[in-house]
Amino acid sequence: MSLGDDLAPHLPFLRRYARALTGSQSHGDNFVRTTLETIVDNPEEFPKDVDPRLGLYRTFHAIWSTANIEEDVDPAGNNEAESIAQARLSKITPLSRQALLLTSLEGFSNEDTAYLIDVPSDDVETLVNEAMGEIERQTRADVLIIEDEPIIAMDIETIVRDLGHNVTGVAVTRDEAVAQAHSQTPSLVLADIQLADDSSGIDAVKDILQDFKVPVIFITAFPERLLTGSRPEPTFLITKPFQRATVKAAISQALFFDAATVPA
Structure with a gap:
């Protein structure tokens, strides 16, 4: 070879x-x-x-x-x-x-x-x-979680709160995610790809990004659907099952490049 x-x-x-x-x-x-x-x-x-x-x-x-x-x-x-x-x-x-x-x-x-x-x-x-x-000292965020599996959503929410961030909501469908983003603007989105009503987390993120400039982390069992090389790929992509340390690192790094919390 x-x-x-x-x-x-x-x-x-x-x-x-x-x-x-x-x-x-x-x-x-x-x-x-x-x-x-x-x-x-x-x-x-x-x-x-x-x-x-x-x-x-x-x-x-x-x-x-x-x-x-x-x-x-x-x-x-x-x-x-x-x-x-x-x-x-x-x-x-x-x-x-x-x-x-x-x-x-x-x-x-x-x-x-x-x-x-x-x-x-x-x-x-x-x-x-x-x-x-x-x-962690530099960044604090309002986080929207898009995840239809209750146990996984709870685990992600715990990780987010342990890092000192606020969870604005947990959405299980595309429409719910978009509605929650408009109800309380997030400064970070954590999104699964495949949602409860067979809607797409990718589409939900696209809808949100039309109205808000916000970093996104995809957490999915189907990374190959995003790592295609044929279109802009997400900067932050985590494969399920995930390690807590991986999610924490991705959140920290995503917020590292977020203008909303740049240190003075």
């Missing part, structure tokens, strides 16, 4: 990570594209002594760590998320955010994360705790 075949299954997830890290699909994809070009141009330098996924993320991080983040701008001209990130980065180090995303969103162990960001493994947990603590 070729190196390309080994890396292909991991590319959608590297793109997800890059989007979460940069707050921009186009900006994140630029880093992924540069990573792949680097591997193609210098295949002999690709790490041979680790799992291909680790080698892919290691190459990505080698490029990310040498980039001038303040000058890298979304080529589409929309660098609002970048400016928001810079405001937050004045309060939290990028290394801590990387550790948080790699462990909680991407599921790497502390040892693998240490390898990827080139720090001692004993430092990873400290970096993650620093990131979570600082982001």
Whole structure:
């Protein structure tokens, strides 16, 4: 099997990570594209002594760590998320955010994360705790949950409240979600795809985004319906069954790029 075949299954997830890290699909994809070009141009330098996924993320991080983040701008001209990130980065180090995303969103162990960001493994947990603590202090949100499974909805609601956020409502259908969003404007939406009346959480989010600019996290058992590569993909996508730490990390990162809570 070729190196390309080994890396292909991991590319959608590297793109997800890059989007979460940069707050921009186009900006994140630029880093992924540069990573792949680097591997193609210098295949002999690709790490041979680790799992291909680790080698892919290691190459990505080698490029990310040498980039001038303040000058890298979304080529589409929309660098609002970048400016928001810079405001937050004045309060939290990028290394801590990387550790948080790699462990909680991407599921790497502390040892693998240490390898990827080139720090001692004993430092990873400290970096993650620093990131979570600082982001939670910076952000407070009104959260709309769109989920038709009562037990899952209750679990998500508990996670949201434990982080110090307010839950504006729990909707189980598209129409109910839109109505609740208009009744009390959310600053974050957590949405399933398949809802109680066979309506779509994707459609509910589209309706909401027509009237409100709000970050969205999809939590679904059907991630392949969103990771198609044929249309703009969600920055934050969590697969069921989920880990609580994953949801917490995604919420923190989504709010990290939210203009409503940028620190003064």
